[in-house]
Amino acid sequence: EVQLVESGGDLIQPGGSLRLSCAASGFTFSNYWMSWVRQAPGKGLEWVANIKQDGSEKYYVDSVKGRFTISRDNAKNSLYLHMNSLRAEDTAVYWCARIEDFWSGHYGMDVWGQGTAVTVSS
Amino acid sequence: EIVLTQSPGTLSLSPGERATLSCRASQSVGNSFLAWYQQKPGQAPRLLIYGASSRATGIPDRFSGSGSGTDFILTISRLEPEDFAVYYCQHYANSPWTFGQGTKVEIK
Numbered sequence: 153e154v155q156l157v158e159s160g161g162d163l164i165q166p167g168g169s170l171r172l173s174c175a176a177s178g179f180t181f182s183n184y185w186m187s188w189v190r191q192a193p194g195k196g197l198e199w200v201a202n203i204k205q206d207g208s209e210k211y212y213v214d215s216v217k218g219r220f221t222i223s224r225d226n227a228k229n230s231l232y233l234h235m236n237s238l239r240a241e242d243t244a245v246y247w248c249a250r251i252e253d254f255w256s257g258h259y260g261m262d263v264w265g266q267g268t269a270v271t272v273s274s
Numbered sequence: 275e276i277v278l279t280q281s282p283g284t285l286s287l288s289p290g291e292r293a294t295l296s297c298r299a300s301q302s303v304g305n306s307f308l309a310w311y312q313q314k315p316g317q318a319p320r321l322l323i324y325g326a327s328s329r330a331t332g333i334p335d336r337f338s339g340s341g342s343g344t345d346f347i348l349t350i351s352r353l354e355p356e357d358f359a360v361y362y363c364q365h366y367a368n369s370p371w372t373f374g375q376g377t378k379v380e381i382k
Contacts, residue, residue, distance in 0.1 A: 189319075196362065196373055196374075196375050196376045197311070197313070197319060197362055197364070197373040197376075198373065199364070199370060199371040199372065199373065202369070202371070211369040211370070212370075213370045214275075214370065247318050247319075249318075252324075254324055254325065254328065255325075256305070257305070257307070258305075258306075258307065258324050258325040258328070258366075259307075259309070259324065259366045260309050260321045260324035260330060261309075261311075261319070261321055262321045262330060262331070264318035264319060264320075265318065266318065267318060
Protein backbone atom coordinates (compact mmCIF):
# COMPACT_ATOMS: atom_id res chain seq x y z
CA GLU A 153 0.00 0.00 0.00
CA VAL A 154 1.29 3.43 -0.95
CA GLN A 155 1.55 5.42 2.25
CA LEU A 156 3.01 8.56 3.80
CA VAL A 157 3.15 8.95 7.57
CA GLU A 158 4.11 12.26 9.15
CA SER A 159 5.41 12.73 12.66
CA GLY A 160 7.11 15.34 14.81
CA GLY A 161 4.36 17.87 15.30
CA ASP A 162 4.24 19.47 18.73
CA LEU A 163 3.47 22.51 20.84
CA ILE A 164 6.51 24.78 20.59
CA GLN A 165 7.32 28.25 21.84
CA PRO A 166 7.84 31.14 19.43
CA GLY A 167 11.42 31.22 18.23
CA GLY A 168 11.83 27.51 18.73
CA SER A 169 12.78 24.75 16.32
CA LEU A 170 11.13 21.54 15.24
CA ARG A 171 11.78 18.79 12.73
CA LEU A 172 8.91 17.11 10.95
CA SER A 173 9.40 13.69 9.39
CA CYS A 174 7.50 11.84 6.70
CA ALA A 175 8.01 8.10 6.23
CA ALA A 176 7.18 6.77 2.78
CA SER A 177 6.29 3.20 1.91
CA GLY A 178 4.76 1.21 -0.91
CA PHE A 179 6.51 3.09 -3.72
CA THR A 180 10.01 3.95 -4.91
CA PHE A 181 10.52 7.11 -2.87
CA SER A 182 13.69 8.16 -4.71
CA ASN A 183 11.77 8.47 -7.98
CA TYR A 184 9.55 11.31 -6.84
CA TRP A 185 9.65 14.99 -6.08
CA MET A 186 8.09 15.55 -2.66
CA SER A 187 6.25 18.43 -1.07
CA TRP A 188 5.13 19.90 2.24
CA VAL A 189 1.76 21.64 2.41
CA ARG A 190 0.19 23.25 5.48
CA GLN A 191 -3.19 24.49 6.66
CA ALA A 192 -3.67 26.93 9.50
CA PRO A 193 -6.74 26.38 11.68
CA GLY A 194 -9.88 27.31 9.75
CA LYS A 195 -7.86 28.49 6.76
CA GLY A 196 -7.04 27.28 3.27
CA LEU A 197 -4.16 25.24 1.96
CA GLU A 198 -0.67 26.70 1.61
CA TRP A 199 2.17 25.08 -0.30
CA VAL A 200 5.37 25.24 1.76
CA ALA A 201 8.23 23.54 -0.10
CA ASN A 202 9.26 21.05 -2.78
CA ILE A 203 12.37 18.90 -3.15
CA LYS A 204 13.68 17.07 -6.19
CA GLN A 205 14.32 13.35 -6.23
CA ASP A 206 18.03 13.67 -5.42
CA GLY A 207 17.66 16.73 -3.20
CA SER A 208 19.51 18.96 -5.66
CA GLU A 209 16.63 21.40 -6.11
CA LYS A 210 14.49 22.90 -3.39
CA TYR A 211 11.79 25.53 -3.56
CA TYR A 212 10.03 27.41 -0.77
CA VAL A 213 7.17 29.79 -0.19
CA ASP A 214 8.56 33.23 0.67
CA SER A 215 7.17 33.21 4.22
CA VAL A 216 9.44 30.31 5.25
CA LYS A 217 12.59 31.06 3.26
CA GLY A 218 15.61 31.23 5.52
CA ARG A 219 13.73 29.57 8.39
CA PHE A 220 12.60 26.20 7.01
CA THR A 221 14.69 23.59 5.22
CA ILE A 222 13.29 20.66 3.30
CA SER A 223 15.49 17.59 3.04
CA ARG A 224 15.27 13.90 2.32
CA ASP A 225 17.08 10.63 2.96
CA ASN A 226 16.34 8.26 0.12
CA ALA A 227 18.07 5.38 1.89
CA LYS A 228 15.56 5.75 4.71
CA ASN A 229 12.59 6.61 2.47
CA SER A 230 12.11 9.72 4.52
CA LEU A 231 11.30 13.37 3.96
CA TYR A 232 11.97 16.10 6.51
CA LEU A 233 11.05 19.68 7.24
CA HIS A 234 13.45 21.48 9.57
CA MET A 235 11.66 24.46 11.06
CA ASN A 236 13.56 27.24 12.83
CA SER A 237 12.56 30.60 14.28
CA LEU A 238 8.98 29.44 14.52
CA ARG A 239 6.23 32.03 14.65
CA ALA A 240 2.61 31.94 15.72
CA GLU A 241 1.61 32.11 12.06
CA ASP A 242 3.37 28.79 11.43
CA THR A 243 0.69 27.08 13.50
CA ALA A 244 -0.92 24.58 11.15
CA VAL A 245 -1.42 21.00 10.18
CA TYR A 246 1.48 19.98 7.96
CA TRP A 247 1.16 17.31 5.31
CA CYS A 248 3.78 15.69 3.17
CA ALA A 249 2.69 14.81 -0.34
CA ARG A 250 4.09 12.87 -3.27
CA ILE A 251 4.34 14.79 -6.51
CA GLU A 252 3.40 12.72 -9.51
CA ASP A 253 4.80 13.83 -12.84
CA PHE A 254 2.00 12.75 -15.15
CA TRP A 255 3.28 14.01 -18.50
CA SER A 256 4.88 17.04 -20.13
CA GLY A 257 5.48 18.82 -16.86
CA HIS A 258 2.00 18.27 -15.51
CA TYR A 259 2.15 17.52 -11.84
CA GLY A 260 -0.23 16.64 -9.06
CA MET A 261 0.14 15.87 -5.37
CA ASP A 262 -1.43 12.45 -5.57
CA VAL A 263 -0.53 10.83 -2.25
CA TRP A 264 -0.84 12.59 1.09
CA GLY A 265 -0.11 11.67 4.65
CA GLN A 266 -2.51 12.08 7.54
CA GLY A 267 -0.87 15.30 8.68
CA THR A 268 0.93 16.40 11.84
CA ALA A 269 -0.07 19.41 13.93
CA VAL A 270 2.34 22.17 14.84
CA THR A 271 1.26 24.75 17.40
CA VAL A 272 3.49 27.73 18.05
CA SER A 273 2.47 29.42 21.28
CA SER A 274 3.90 30.57 24.57
CA GLU B 275 3.52 35.08 -7.52
CA ILE B 276 0.40 33.86 -9.27
CA VAL B 277 -2.71 34.60 -7.22
CA LEU B 278 -5.66 32.25 -7.70
CA THR B 279 -9.14 33.58 -6.93
CA GLN B 280 -11.96 31.08 -6.57
CA SER B 281 -15.65 31.84 -6.82
CA PRO B 282 -18.12 31.55 -5.34
CA GLY B 283 -16.92 31.21 -1.77
CA THR B 284 -19.82 28.92 -0.96
CA LEU B 285 -22.14 27.01 -3.26
CA SER B 286 -25.41 25.71 -1.77
CA LEU B 287 -26.85 22.91 -3.88
CA SER B 288 -28.92 19.77 -3.57
CA PRO B 289 -27.79 16.24 -4.40
CA GLY B 290 -28.25 15.58 -8.10
CA GLU B 291 -27.64 19.18 -9.07
CA ARG B 292 -24.75 20.46 -11.17
CA ALA B 293 -21.91 22.38 -9.52
CA THR B 294 -19.75 24.87 -11.38
CA LEU B 295 -16.69 26.21 -9.58
CA SER B 296 -14.46 28.94 -10.96
CA CYS B 297 -10.76 29.63 -10.54
CA ARG B 298 -9.16 32.74 -12.00
CA ALA B 299 -5.41 33.30 -12.11
CA SER B 300 -3.73 36.71 -11.85
CA GLN B 301 -1.58 35.75 -14.83
CA SER B 302 -1.45 32.90 -17.29
CA VAL B 303 -0.59 29.52 -15.80
CA GLY B 304 1.06 28.47 -19.01
CA ASN B 305 0.17 25.15 -20.57
CA SER B 306 -2.81 24.61 -18.23
CA PHE B 307 -0.56 23.90 -15.26
CA LEU B 308 -3.50 23.76 -12.89
CA ALA B 309 -4.89 21.14 -10.54
CA TRP B 310 -8.02 20.75 -8.43
CA TYR B 311 -8.26 19.16 -5.00
CA GLN B 312 -11.14 18.09 -2.78
CA GLN B 313 -10.89 18.32 0.99
CA LYS B 314 -13.34 16.98 3.55
CA PRO B 315 -13.27 18.04 7.22
CA GLY B 316 -10.40 16.49 9.14
CA GLN B 317 -8.92 14.88 6.04
CA ALA B 318 -6.01 15.47 3.73
CA PRO B 319 -6.76 16.93 0.30
CA ARG B 320 -7.39 14.54 -2.59
CA LEU B 321 -6.18 15.21 -6.11
CA LEU B 322 -9.07 15.37 -8.58
CA ILE B 323 -7.76 17.03 -11.73
CA TYR B 324 -4.34 17.91 -13.17
CA GLY B 325 -3.45 19.64 -16.40
CA ALA B 326 -6.73 21.56 -16.01
CA SER B 327 -8.79 18.72 -17.46
CA SER B 328 -7.23 15.29 -16.78
CA ARG B 329 -8.85 13.24 -14.05
CA ALA B 330 -6.56 11.62 -11.52
CA THR B 331 -6.70 7.89 -10.93
CA GLY B 332 -9.99 6.70 -9.46
CA ILE B 333 -11.83 10.00 -9.83
CA PRO B 334 -15.42 9.53 -11.07
CA ASP B 335 -16.29 10.95 -14.46
CA ARG B 336 -18.87 13.28 -12.95
CA PHE B 337 -15.86 15.48 -12.14
CA SER B 338 -14.52 17.44 -15.09
CA GLY B 339 -12.16 20.34 -15.53
CA SER B 340 -11.79 22.88 -18.28
CA GLY B 341 -10.15 26.16 -19.09
CA SER B 342 -6.81 27.61 -20.10
CA GLY B 343 -4.70 30.69 -19.60
CA THR B 344 -6.23 32.43 -16.61
CA ASP B 345 -9.75 31.02 -16.34
CA PHE B 346 -10.57 27.51 -15.19
CA ILE B 347 -13.71 25.64 -14.25
CA LEU B 348 -14.36 22.52 -12.19
CA THR B 349 -17.75 20.95 -12.92
CA ILE B 350 -19.46 18.24 -10.91
CA SER B 351 -22.23 17.04 -13.20
CA ARG B 352 -24.52 15.51 -10.59
CA LEU B 353 -23.69 15.99 -6.94
CA GLU B 354 -23.48 12.87 -4.84
CA PRO B 355 -23.72 13.09 -1.02
CA GLU B 356 -19.98 12.43 -0.72
CA ASP B 357 -19.14 15.42 -2.96
CA PHE B 358 -20.06 18.04 -0.38
CA ALA B 359 -16.65 19.36 0.58
CA VAL B 360 -14.22 22.21 -0.03
CA TYR B 361 -12.51 22.42 -3.41
CA TYR B 362 -9.20 24.12 -4.12
CA CYS B 363 -7.48 24.99 -7.34
CA GLN B 364 -3.68 25.06 -7.38
CA HIS B 365 -1.15 26.07 -10.02
CA TYR B 366 2.25 24.53 -10.65
CA ALA B 367 3.38 26.81 -13.49
CA ASN B 368 6.30 28.16 -11.47
CA SER B 369 7.46 28.67 -7.91
CA PRO B 370 5.83 29.47 -5.61
CA TRP B 371 2.99 27.06 -6.15
CA THR B 372 -0.19 28.63 -4.82
CA PHE B 373 -3.71 27.51 -3.97
CA GLY B 374 -6.95 29.37 -4.35
CA GLN B 375 -8.82 30.21 -1.15
CA GLY B 376 -11.33 27.40 -1.74
CA THR B 377 -14.98 26.96 -2.61
CA LYS B 378 -17.22 25.17 -0.14
CA VAL B 379 -19.96 23.08 -1.70
CA GLU B 380 -22.65 22.62 0.93
CA ILE B 381 -25.98 20.87 1.03
CA LYS B 382 -28.90 23.19 0.42
